[in-house]
């Protein structure tokens with residue numbers, strides 16, 4: 397990983413010298429374009445506390461790191477059939493344009509820019525919609541037609557864990573365990589070697605079952621085992637999970653891994669929150685008849701520090717928290733586990749949120765922007781997804797908020813979680829779990845965070861939810877815009893009552909399952925208002941995301 401440091405240093409030198417270069421040869425223009433794209437991501441060292449680890453833990457961690465590297469390789473193949481060829485070509489060339497391309501290729505896991513709707517930045521070929529999960533020339537109708545004529549194939553063809561290929565005139569489904577056999581066997585061996593050194597029985601069990609799943613293609617049992625991992629320091633999830641990369645059908649799962657160490661002190665905090673869930677529900681600004689005290693199985697939340705991540709989870713924008721597994725059968729039996737990546741929060745706070753705050757906030761309130769407020773809001777946001785209306789009754793018929801609100805659901809649900817993230821943290825202050833001084837930090841830090849979220853677009857649920865909150869509170873004078881300085885601030889006098897009002901509106905729309913009202917509300921408030929546009933413009937030059945530089949890469953390359 398020393399090499400990684402060197403590359404970053406050389407590139408920043410190049411960018412300094414080239415920014416004064418007025419030459420416009422096509423090659424230089426191209427390099428400048430790639431440099432600018434790379435510069436959208438600010439490098440951050442992802443360190444971890446080696447003193448927490450015993451000698452055996454260190455071996456386990458190393459084996460899991462090596463297995464994760466294999467997830468990087470498999471994912472690269474899943475994204476695009478020509479990825480390996482392109483990468484080898486770039487690697488063998490030592491001119492600067494190729495090195496820059498290779499660097500961005502590695503960040504994007506392929507020649508397509510994930511920040512620019514997958515526009516190619518090497519060559520001109522567009523990204524196949526079905527990535528490398530299907531034959532590149534196959535269109536949707538061919539696949540659905542095949543299933544219609546061969547209903548017995550449906551289960552294997554739509555499975556998350558098969559790739560579709562041509563065999564003469566036919567389409568065939570090949571299980572991952574066969575298609576990626578060499579790599580998965582290697583990964584399975586590493587997981588078993590890690591399990592051998594593992595003192596924690598529940599983790600050992602997960603690793604052994606996951607190794608078996610790589611060979612049998614059946615992930616169910618190991619997903620259950622992951623839910624049961626407890627009293628562990630090393631928290632790892634590895635395998636095929638999310639299906640977003642499959643732009644054709646969202647069927648096929650991409651390989652990834654998160655290798656992390658659990659933060660017990662922070663995880664404890666969540667246990668305290670968990671005990672207040674019913675009281676939070678009782679405290680909601682919502683008519684009594686709509687309150688929901690019959691929530692199902694509990695979903696554990698753990699706080700961890702990331703050591704390494706691989707594959708799908710590393711390409712493009714970095715994940716702050718995840719909620720797995722996705723298998724509904726596991727969710728029915730056990731629920732799901734939310735994992736919060738604390739050091740990634742720290743990095744995004746320092747490198748993204750603080751610089752935004754400095755530009756958009758009134759100077760007098762800058763001092764209230766704190767990491768604790770940022771992190772606790774995310775924690776409470778996640779908890780708050782678990783309160784409020786879920787199963788509801790509309791015109792005497794039992795239904796779900798999700799079904800009734802259709803495409804408006806995600807935006808309103810994210811909006812609710814952000815509102816209640818603040819509302820319930822204030823509740824915890826009233827319960828004396830937090831000190832009173834925390835209140836101003838919560839309000840102001842959230843306001844700065846609005847501008848981190850709306851940058852990803854208000855069409856996206858989180859961005860839209862944040863725009864609603866901002867525009868509503870601005871209209872109520874709970875946020876105030878300074879025309880002269882082009883900054884915003886919180887009006888501490890009125891913010892709580894205005895937020896309570898907004899919470900009541902959103903929760904009541906959900907409880908009533910009122911689709912029309914949801915639509916009107918979103919049309920009115922989830923917009924890029926003049927103030928949002930002015931402030932977005934002001935921060936447009938700031939980095940979009942972080943770029944992890946892993947300590948463990950460095951250590952392992954040294955050895």
Ligand code: ZN
Pocket residue numbers: 777778781810813
């Ligand atoms: Zn959320």
